[in-house]
Amino acid sequence: MDPYAIIVKPHVTEKTMNLIDQNNELTFVVNRESNKNSIKRAIEQLYDVKVEKVNTHISSKGIKLAYIKLTEEEDAEDIAVKMGVF
Template sequence: MRNPHDIIRKPVITEQSMNDMAEGKYTFVVDKRANKTEIKKAIETIFDVSVTKVNTMNMKGKLKRMGVHQGRRANWKKAIVKLSEDSKQIEFFEGM
């Protein structure tokens, strides 16, 4: 297994992700090659919580322009992780 910190890149902090925290759902940017079982094991290892469900989405990078030149931001993968009812909350998101 790869290093869990290589699989979980960073949290996604938006209004929608903050509203989902009330339901025990947390959103992360993850490695594009990671599958659901690797993501589940990485979250459980890093934050010492119990994960019940993992949803993943491949996000397409936005088209950006600078004058007449066009480019595209990098594609990325998003994972929404649902924690079990008896599991504690992730401390990283406390106070946000």
């Protein structure tokens, strides 16, 4: 599947901004049919980073969120700046 079809957009809230700073995690709205492996491959292809783990959550509004924890070598804040979150 195309990485652009899997990753819909970054999810930016006060909580996700804290996750970037404290846990080296990024949060994205993803396609509802995507699984953790496809999300991991899409993030690694699009942003050229190494992903440690992926957690997913379907919100009460029916939106699937993916919490992407990056490896220690990667910096989530740098990726967020490149995406225009800051």
